[in-house]
Amino acid sequence: MAAPEFAVPELKEYPVIPILKADAMAAAKPYVASAPMNEALGFPGELVADWEERAVAKLGELLQKYRSLKVYLDACVHCGACTDKCHYFLGTGDPKNMPVARQDLLRSVYRRHFTPAGKLFPKLVGAKDLTRDMLEDWYKYYNQCSECRRCSLFCPYGIDTAEITMAAKEILDAVGYGQKYTNEIIGKVHRVGNNLGLPPAALADTLEGLEEDIKADTGVDVRLPLDEAGAEVLLITPSADFFAEPHVDSLVGYAKVFHAAGIRWTLSSKASEAGNFGMFIGSYDQLRRIALRVREAALELGVKRIVVGECGHAWRVAYSFWNTLTGIGAGGNDPFALQLQKQLDQRYKQPSHICEVTYDLIRRGALKFDKEANDHRIVTFHDSCNVARGSRMGDAPGGQFEIPRAIIRAVANHYVEMAPGTTHEQTFCCGGGGGLLTDELLELRVKGASPRMEALKQVADSDGVNFMATICAICKAQFTKVLPYYHFDRSMIGGVHQLVSTAIRLGA
Amino acid sequence: MTSAYAFAALFYAAAALLVGGLAYKIYDFARTPAPLKIPTTPAPTTRGGVALRLLREVALFESLFRSNLWLWLFGILFHGALLLVLARHLRYFTEPVWAPVIWLQPFGIYAGLAMAVALAALWARRFLVERIRYISTPSDHLMLALLLGIGATGLGMKFFMHTDVVAVKAYFLGLLRFDIQPLPAHPGLYLHLILVALLMAVFPFSKLLHAPGVFFSPTRNQVDDPREKRHLAPWAAKLES
Numbered sequence: 001m002a003a004p005e006f007a008v009p010e011l012k013e014y015p016v017i018p019i020l021k022a023d024a025m026a027a028a029k030p031y032v033a034s035a036p037m038n039e040a041l042g043f044p045g046e047l048v049a050d051w052e053e054r055a056v057a058k059l060g061e062l063l064q065k066y067r068s069l070k071v072y073l074d075a076c077v078h079c080g081a082c083t084d085k086c087h088y089f090l091g092t093g094d095p096k097n098m099p100v101a102r103q104d105l106l107r108s109v110y111r112r113h114f115t116p117a118g119k120l121f122p123k124l125v126g127a128k129d130l131t132r133d134m135l136e137d138w139y140k141y142y143n144q145c146s147e148c149r150r151c152s153l154f155c156p157y158g159i160d161t162a163e164i165t166m167a168a169k170e171i172l173d174a175v176g177y178g179q180k181y182t183n184e185i186i187g188k189v190h191r192v193g194n195n196l197g198l199p200p201a202a203l204a205d206t207l208e209g210l211e212e213d214i215k216a217d218t219g220v221d222v223r224l225p226l227d228e229a230g231a232e233v234l235l236i237t238p239s240a241d242f243f244a245e246p247h248v249d250s251l252v253g254y255a256k257v258f259h260a261a262g263i264r265w266t267l268s269s270k271a272s273e274a275g276n277f278g279m280f281i282g283s284y285d286q287l288r289r290i291a292l293r294v295r296e297a298a299l300e301l302g303v304k305r306i307v308v309g310e311c312g313h314a315w316r317v318a319y320s321f322w323n324t325l326t327g328i329g330a331g332g333n334d335p336f337a338l339q340l341q342k343q344l345d346q347r348y349k350q351p352s353h354i355c356e357v358t359y360d361l362i363r364r365g366a367l368k369f370d371k372e373a374n375d376h377r378i379v380t381f382h383d384s385c386n387v388a389r390g391s392r393m394g395d396a397p398g399g400q401f402e403i404p405r406a407i408i409r410a411v412a413n414h415y416v417e418m419a420p421g422t423t424h425e426q427t428f429c430c431g432g433g434g435g436l437l438t439d440e441l442l443e444l445r446v447k448g449a450s451p452r453m454e455a456l457k458q459v460a461d462s463d464g465v466n467f468m469a470t471i472c473a474i475c476k477a478q479f480t481k482v483l484p485y486y487h488f489d490r491s492m493i494g495g496v497h498q499l500v501s502t503a504i505r506l507g508a
Numbered sequence: 509m510t511s512a513y514a515f516a517a518l519f520y521a522a523a524a525l526l527v528g529g530l531a532y533k534i535y536d537f538a539r540t541p542a543p544l545k546i547p548t549t550p551a552p553t554t555r556g557g558v559a560l561r562l563l564r565e566v567a568l569f570e571s572l573f574r575s576n577l578w579l580w581l582f583g584i585l586f587h588g589a590l591l592l593v594l595a596r597h598l599r600y601f602t603e604p605v606w607a608p609v610i611w612l613q614p615f616g617i618y619a620g621l622a623m624a625v626a627l628a629a630l631w632a633r634r635f636l637v638e639r640i641r642y643i644s645t646p647s648d649h650l651m652l653a654l655l656l657g658i659g660a661t662g663l664g665m666k667f668f669m670h671t672d673v674v675a676v677k678a679y680f681l682g683l684l685r686f687d688i689q690p691l692p693a694h695p696g697l698y699l700h701l702i703l704v705a706l707l708m709a710v711f712p713f714s715k716l717l718h719a720p721g722v723f724f725s726p727t728r729n730q731v732d733d734p735r736e737k738r739h740l741a742p743w744a745a746k747l748e749s
Contacts, residue, residue: 064540066543067724067726070540071721071724071726072725074715074718075715078715079572080640081571083639117713117714125645125714153574154574156572157718158722158728159725163546288747320544324739324740331736336748390546397551
């Protein structure tokens with residue numbers, strides 16, 4: 001590994017709030033999307049001449065559409081409760097990475113254009129005009145927010161910076177100043193069916209290869225079916241699961257679970273992607289269009305259940321938004337929702353997380369494990385932000401924390417928790433979420449990972465933890481990249497179903 | 509009597525701004541849809557649970573408690589004290605004075621002192637803590653100055669420069685009936701009343717909107733049941749037709 005061009009934060013024994021380093025991350029700026037990428041999504045190709053007017057008009061439009069935005073721009077009292085809660089601030093010390101300061105970039109313009117106080121006394125209330133510099137700050141610092149919502153947990157009014165960031169990104173897209181990584185990927189999902197641009201034929205080949213690998217490993221014919229009409233379960237999983245390490249090991253794990261339980265399942269080449277970057281850019285339209293692929297695939301294949309693989313933001317979209325966007329869920333009374341909800345088996349939660357499926361099978365005694373197979377691993381669990389703070393599993397609040405842990409305990413003998421305040425709903429983002437998992441933001445990603453690395457180092461030192469399980473494709477990719485910067489082995493990160501895969505008894 | 513009429517005009521105007529402005533903002537919050545389910549989890553799965561969550565948030569500052577103990581302490585001390593002080597002031601607006609209001613009169617005085625201490629501590633943070641200094645705008649300082657000014661003038665009249673409280677009460681009871689009575693000429697009282705009127709007037713145009721805002725915050729007021737119920741905003745429903 002080449003020496004990094006930036007200083008990797010030193011891991012401390014106790015968390016320390018950094019002193020402010022103005023403009024520490026002012027140079028961190030992801031690539032701007034090219035004209036074809038923007039135009040494919042219906043955005044202006046490049047920054048429009050009248051960007052100021054259009055940006056203000058777009059903000060006005062969003063204020064009519066989103067109560068969250070309206071309330072959150074008005075309600076902040078600058079109490080500062082959030083100032084030491086963002087992993088990017090903790091890792092970089094850049095004051096504009098404090099959630100309130102990040103919000104204020106948009107709030108100051110809101111005040112100037114939409115409030116009497118900001119129109120009459122701008123200096124007094126911190127209202128600012130939308131200058132080119134401000135637009136540049138929006139681009140940089142709203143692309144330094146992973147929309148992890150940790151700040152919203154601590155805010156006395158529940159102000160959610162992710163909502164502000166999404167609005168800002170939507171405005172930036174509306175003036176032709178979108179971000180390359182997210183917009184390019186959204187184009188791919190529409191063109192090819194998944195974020196990685198894996199065409200159906202290649203996907204079929206990959207799945208066949210995996211079947212052969214499993215056969216060679218275990219001697220058992222475990223299937224990974226594609227586009228099989230009449231299957232009971234449609235599995236929607238992040239496309240990284242098809243070939244990225246360590247993701248693919250979890251895909252093998254899901255396949256083994258379905259095999260062992262005798263559930264007929266299928267993947268879809270049309271909806272070969274659970275991820276939905278429409279959320280990252282705050283676009284309801286994109287969010288909906290990407291999600292509708294899943295509805296169409298479910299209707300075409302006639303499945304009874306829809307299950308989502310290990311992916312953090314995808315599970316937030318699936319759990320919290322799919323019923324709204326696509327009718328995948330229950331309780332609909334309109335023809336659009338009923339068309340699908342009648343087809344789905346309502347004895348199961350729709351959609352279900354793969355962890356809910358596995359946990360349910362474990363509780364019913366349908367799966368058997370050789371826990372010793374995981375004895376070389378001392379495991380901890382990294383709660384992914386979108387699962388922890390944007391979704392749920394099971395029947396009771398907090399199920400999204402208990403169910404993955406219960407699975408790990410069922411398949412492995414050695415489990416250790418990281419420090420309180422760094423897990424469950426207070427978990428730290430991996431540093432790569434929200435559409436920031438791109439190499440030009442590596443410094444931000446490494447520094448933003450430092451609070452999690454600090455907690456991991458504690459349990460690695462005290463308990464010899466050598467495996468951090470997680471249920472998010474972005475977490476897995478991000479940690480694989482940044483772990484070495486903190487002198488950890490990159491193979492320390494893996495999926496919950498990777499552990500399941502290691503221990504599960506096939507044909508039992 | 510000139511000053512009595514001037515203050516009457518001031519208070520009617522301030523009250524109109526407060527009620528009208530706040531009603532408009534609440535209407536505006538209420539009419540704006542929340543198209544997606546975004547409660548910060550773990551969130552309650554029932555409406556009753558949400559009501560309890562909001563109650564804990566408003567009465568105990570639950571999230572702030574998790575966030576920062578010092579800030580929580582001074583925040584809840586200030587708000588609790590302000591509530592008691594306001595309750596104590598009900599004696600100027602009721603005849604006969606309600607029994608609980610009579611009972612809490614001495615506590616209201618302690619609360620006035622506690623309020624000043626808490627405000628001073630909250631203000632000190634804005635100078636002493638680097639991060640808070642960075643995010644503070646002039647209006648953040650002025651708001652604390654305004655509240656502290658109201659507290660100081662009130663306490664001043666209690667402990668140092670008494671005013672004719674019987675006349676003050678007659679004045680405010682008259683104000684409620686649109687029957688203007690004489691107001692004692694007292695610089696401390698004038699200042700106190702001007703600052704209070706100013707606070708009322710700026711309420712709907714300032715960060716004091718956090719008071720109604722917290723009830724409309726989707727991360728706090730939504731039920732966690734997106735898989736069980738289909739949640740569709742009117743503008744989003746139109747996309748399906």
